Amino acid sequence: MTDRIATRKRELVEAAYKVFCTKGYRTSGVADIVRETGVSHGTFYNYYDSKRHILDDVLDYAVESIIEGVVGEDQPNEATSLDELAGQFRAMLDRLLTLVDEKPGLVQFTMLDTPAIDDELVQRLLTLISSFGVLTTAYLDNGVRRGFLPADLDTKTAGEGLLSLMMYSVVPTLRGPIVEPERTRHIDALVGFAFNGMAARR
Amino acid sequence: MESAPPTGSAKPRARRGRPPEPGLAQRRRLQLIESACAVFTERGYEAASISDVAKHAGVGQGTVYRYFESKRTLLDHVLDHSVERMLEAVRSGATRARAESLEEFIEQVRAIAERLFTLTQESPELLKLVLVEASAIDEELKARLLGLENTLSAMMASYLNHGVRAGWLREDLDTEMVAHGMNAMIVPGFLLALRGEATPERRARYVDVLVSFVVFGVRGPGAAR
Numbered sequence: 001m002t003d004r005i006a007t008r009k010r011e012l013v014e015a016a017y018k019v020f021c022t023k024g025y026r027t028s029g030v031a032d033i034v035r036e037t038g039v040s041h042g043t044f045y046n047y048y049d050s051k052r053h054i055l056d057d058v059l060d061y062a063v064e065s066i067i068e069g070v071v072g073e074d075q076p077n078e079a080t081s082l083d084e085l086a087g088q089f090r091a092m093l094d095r096l097l098t099l100v101d102e103k104p105g106l107v108q109f110t111m112l113d114t115p116a117i118d119d120e121l122v123q124r125l126l127t128l129i130s131s132f133g134v135l136t137t138a139y140l141d142n143g144v145r146r147g148f149l150p151a152d153l154d155t156k157t158a159g160e161g162l163l164s165l166m167m168y169s170v171v172p173t174l175r176g177p178i179v180e181p182e183r184t185r186h187i188d189a190l191v192g193f194a195f196n197g198m199a200a201r202r
Numbered sequence: 203m204e205s206a207p208p209t210g211s212a213k214p215r216a217r218r219g220r221p222p223e224p225g226l227a228q229r230r231r232l233q234l235i236e237s238a239c240a241v242f243t244e245r246g247y248e249a250a251s252i253s254d255v256a257k258h259a260g261v262g263q264g265t266v267y268r269y270f271e272s273k274r275t276l277l278d279h280v281l282d283h284s285v286e287r288m289l290e291a292v293r294s295g296a297t298r299a300r301a302e303s304l305e306e307f308i309e310q311v312r313a314i315a316e317r318l319f320t321l322t323q324e325s326p327e328l329l330k331l332v333l334v335e336a337s338a339i340d341e342e343l344k345a346r347l348l349g350l351e352n353t354l355s356a357m358m359a360s361y362l363n364h365g366v367r368a369g370w371l372r373e374d375l376d377t378e379m380v381a382h383g384m385n386a387m388i389v390p391g392f393l394l395a396l397r398g399e400a401t402p403e404r405r406a407r408y409v410d411v412l413v414s415f416v417v418f419g420v421r422g423p424g425a426a427r
Contacts, residue, residue, distance in 0.1 A: 115335070118246070143420075154410075157408055157412065160393070161411070163389075164389035172382070175348055194419055196421070198417055200373065
């Protein structure tokens with residue numbers, strides 16, 4: 001693929017992402033996407049057959065940019081103590097919620113609308129979620145390697161637990177934005193839950 | 203509706219059609235809801251039609267409309283039906299006897315996890331319909347499901363409050379918020395089932411690890427600070 005084609009496709013995908021998040025996938029059409037980019041219908045169809053066709057790329061792009069935005073500076077191998085790891089998890093939750101504040105339709109689009117469209121998309125979404133799970137597992141592997149997490153921790157499954165908490169943390173935003181002081185309380189509770197569980201320490 | 207009784211004959215004639223059978227209406231409703239569950243999950247709600255539901259149930263379309271005015275109404279009932287099963291799974295694990303120690307609590311969390319896992323594995327498609335697809339259909343359904351999540355969390359929270367008061371759950375536990383986190387723990391099992399990877403071994407390990415995660419967090423039971 002030449003650079004020019006790649007750039008044009010990227011523009012269309014970004015525009016479609018914006019349209020799907022603001023207008024909703026079902027109610028938007030190719031016309032909305034081309035309006036957003038200022039190209040003609042013909043140009044769109046040079047690259048994609050249909051709205052459904054571009055959706056595959058939009059979903060990949062959406063999940064990639066969410067992961068990138070959430071991870072930010074907090075790379076998996078950096079934490080040297082449990083507190084630092086908890087701090088990373090806190091920062092990631094915070095960035096995720098900020099991302100959703102900035103693009104309120106994001107959760108509805110990725111978590112609800114997309115899997116409702118067809119099974120192929122469900123599978124695609126599952127693969128993308130798995131790659132996110134590999135990442136959360138890497139944070140825990142780092143802790144085990146450095147010895148601040150138990151050596152027998154099943155990091156793959158616990159990593160999915162962490163990931164599920166992150167995914168679930170945005171569910172309340174479907175009702176409306178989470179504002180302070182609820183926002184901090186929400187994050188505190190999830191970080192405390194992930195790192196300390198619920199049991200009283202004796 | 204009852205028709206007027208026939209007049210002028212010595213003996214009342216038998217009413218036309220099938221004699222009323224006690225409980226038939228209720229059984230028929232349930233049968234239709236179950237057929238709708240099957241059809242919606244198999245074909246997807248959008249693609250499914252009332253005539254598919256009727257065919258699956260072995261009745262005419264008219265019969266379906268006698269009980270449910272539209273496909274959307276049927277979906278409401280499918281949701282109620284499925285949600286009731288989920289709540290039942292949680293209730294039967296949690297509230298039968300209140301946990302009186304951390305050990306009992308762990309056993310109950312495990313029981314709930316097992317039950318939810320069974321439900322997820324029996325019908326991953328149904329859960330997909332209820333938890334994901336339905337929320338995309340309209341705002342009203344989405345609001346209902348979010349409300350339900352709240353109810354479930356409130357149920358969990360009052361259960362957790364007891365543990366905090368009794369001293370075997372941490373005293374700084376934000377039970378109301380953490381209850382939502384517990385709900386999140388249905389996600390890994392759901393993903394496992396959707397990926398078709400829920401073998402008995404994987405499942406047993408998932409339950410172990412996630413129960414430990416809920417109770418002790420990632421740092422596990424050992425490390426006291």
